[in-house]
Amino acid sequence: MVLRRWFDRAKWNWRVSVFYFKHLVAIALWLSVVVVAIDGSFVVYVIWRRIWRKRYYAKKDLARGRFAPVVDRYAAGDLSVEKALALLECCRRRPEREALQELLLAAIAKDNVTRLTDLLVQLRYVSAWAMHVFGRRRAAELLDHVCRGVPLPPRRRRYGWPAAVRNLRVVAVRRAIAARYFTYLSDDFVRVLASEALHDGSSEVRRVSIQALGRSRFEHSLTFLLAELRDAIVGRSAISIRTVRNSVARYTVSDLGEFLPFLADTEPRVRFAMVDAIREIFAQSGNPPLAGAEVSADLRRALMSLCEDGSPDVRARAAGVVASFQDTATVAALRKLLEDDNQFVRLHAIRAASRPCYRELLPHILRLVTDKSWRVREAAVHSLAGLGSEGLERLAEVFLSTSDRYAAEQIADELQRSGALAQMAKAMVGREVEVVRQLGAKMVALERTAALAHILLTAESQPLRVVLLDVLAGVPTPSQPTLSALERITQQEGDPLQGRSRAVLATRAAAAGGRA
């Protein structure tokens, strides 16, 4: 109140105020009204939209229920196009059209794609998509070309909105969505429509078209995609390398002939991308052994020559590709790559050679377990462990015999991660107790006792547990997991190792007391 009296409201000095605006009250009030009106309209809009969506989806569900049996019968080949058209032509409203479109696209499979494409054309879906993407006139030309074989006139300048506006994302996104539907159509349509869409000014539409071509795996589009990949690598395209590679990698081994001119490209990054794409194609098809007929002699020669490429990246990726040939020439090439100066070449060569058919390369891979690069050591150990019991046995031999601490640590790491240590110990304990003891001792020497303690706790085989307890009892300063394991055993009533474990702990305690 004192303050209030001091400031005396009546004597407010407007002349010193920075807020001396004549109509400020009116402005503020009007702004408040606007804000409240907009807030109110938001509420009304949300309610209206909810109601509209509810009705819309009810209509759509109804249409789906009506048309689903017709689409199913048509997709199964039980209805002719004429009959299907007669049954479906009544669908004119937006929810019905959308429901039918979704049903038809979902029903498309390899064996009925031509029939369903035909129906989509007849129901004017394809023309609507094409019109969105290419404009009315060009869409008509393209569809005439596909459906009636009319020669396709060259592309003309498109009238209407300027390219700068058309290529804005907000405008292009509708075209991109329409272009995506081309993916579902039969090869003739995809080839013409998606290829045409690749010339769109918007990178969004081009990206979708590239994905469409990749998914349809149309043979003649591969050259186009590979050219696009080259452009992306040298920075001449706004499409990402990974987008194009994703599409290229969907092709099959039988399409590889198209790669041939690109494998001899002067730009090493292009050669790298091409050979990497081939590697991905092989990987997608499960890395099958390739007979002579599947890969032409020229391509084979080109791929083999990449093993001696000047770029280490190309050589590294070529290893994974040539490994599929599985013949004597490949063995020689892989052997050379395993001895390459570049660590990444050696690493990829190891991964490529870690197949049962390359048993003769096993000694070379074993040698790389002691490589100077940890990446190579890691790859070698991982690959050997992946070769099954033979690989594991060889690893165990190296593990026990090597004096290279890094190599031993890498093997110990892999044995733990893959769970192979427990498997090996269980498998060996019946026949090679001494080897198990040595393995345990080596793990202890490397200070890797936690996994041993875990096996000691969980193993069912008593002889194995006895061996492990012996090994762990000899550790000068036991780790926390070891001590916990021993304590848990002493607490487990009826455990055959209870007494022994208690004795070990007592010895430890006495030793610790003595030191104190």
Add this chain to the structure above:
Amino acid sequence: MREIVIYVLDYANAVFLLYFFVTNVTYTVLMCISLYSVSLHAKFASQRTYLDLADSPVTPPVALLVPAYNEEKGIVQTVQSLLSLHYPEKEIIVIDDGSSDGTREQLVSHFALQPMELIYRAAVPTPRPLAFYHNPQIPELYLIQTAHGGKSKALNIGINFARSPYFCTVDADSIIERDALLRLIAPVLQHPENTVVSGGVVRIANGCRLEAGRIVGVELPATWIERSQVVEYIRTFLFGRPGWNALRAMFIASGAFCLMHKESVIAAGGFGHDTVTEDIDAIATLHRFLADHQRQYRMVFTSDPICWTEAPRSLRALAKQRRRWQLGLIQTVMKHHSMLFNPRYGAVGMLALPFHAFIEGIGAVVEAAGTVLIPICFALGLVPLPVFLLFLLLAIGYGTLLSMGSVVLEELTLRRYGRTRDVLVLLAYAVLENIGYRQLTTFFRAQGVIHYFLGRRRWEAVEHKGIATPNAVPYAS
């Protein structure tokens, strides 16, 4: 004397109004840009093109790094949600940052993890972890136990242990939607430039129904604090960040769910230890490092990969959280002050950093002072009615406009709240949160700034109760 006081207060009030005006104009610009970019993205995302990446050989592996400190209540659910992610190749690395509760035990028993001693190579300098746990039957899951050293150290340990070229930071109290990681990596793969950061949306999971690590029912929480936070998060993630993203000036990406390029982060020195918000600092550090080394890069924010996280349920916890965020923001801004108005750093240096420094950072004190002083001055007769009305309009009326706009945008694009009632409640809270909640958070933020200048720069831990009672079946069984 009276004249002088009136004069000073008058100008102080002018500063407050100017602050409110500039803030709201900036938000309006961001709102317009966000409306454009979010609705456009939603339109295209509805085609689900990202699903192509699920079976693509070019989709890179991603390591999900989950630093956890005393998170026993929600950690199992979080890991379950990560294991069920729809993604071709992933590693899940939980880093137990010296928890004193049963975080480690929960994970070890639920996922039957075994102790191991594995190789650890420190590309980013960190002490060696205490222990590693792994179950060969779940090859993608690893648990690393470390001595308590803070979130940034835990993340650096995770980075060192990860083998994937990208990593995604995930909070231990968060649940990620099944396709969220695919959606997050999509802009990385679809753009020719090297995308070093891809941030996603964080939403509040309080009140949602959870089953086996998946959100099965999105509902609103019960209390006003949580509901106000729901509106606040929607506004931040649909109106703020997409706007900055469109301006190529991303400065904040929530560490609760953020994908990063490992090599770039390692080259920039990993996560720093000198701020309490390692996520903001990491983004600023990356901007600085990459711009200084003249590398082509971009950082993106995508509005549809959603991560659900637990929000504070009490005022005390909220205060702690906001103080920490504000403190971290100020620390980051001060640490990277040389980037301010520096054209070398592009839109980040010229727009985002000044905005975050002066409007979001120091501005919190101005806002708090204005919130207190203007009504007092009005009551004392020092502020004329028009000024007071303008203040109310800018502080409350315009705030409701932004909040309601963001709820409408949510309804137009993501539509995560299925029940009409929930959306109407959200709209109501878009108004109500401007009266009381916003002022409270402003005071907490102002406290954060004051703490910085007083030198009280410690991490205030927020307790978590867990999103839902875990009733999942242990993996071991």
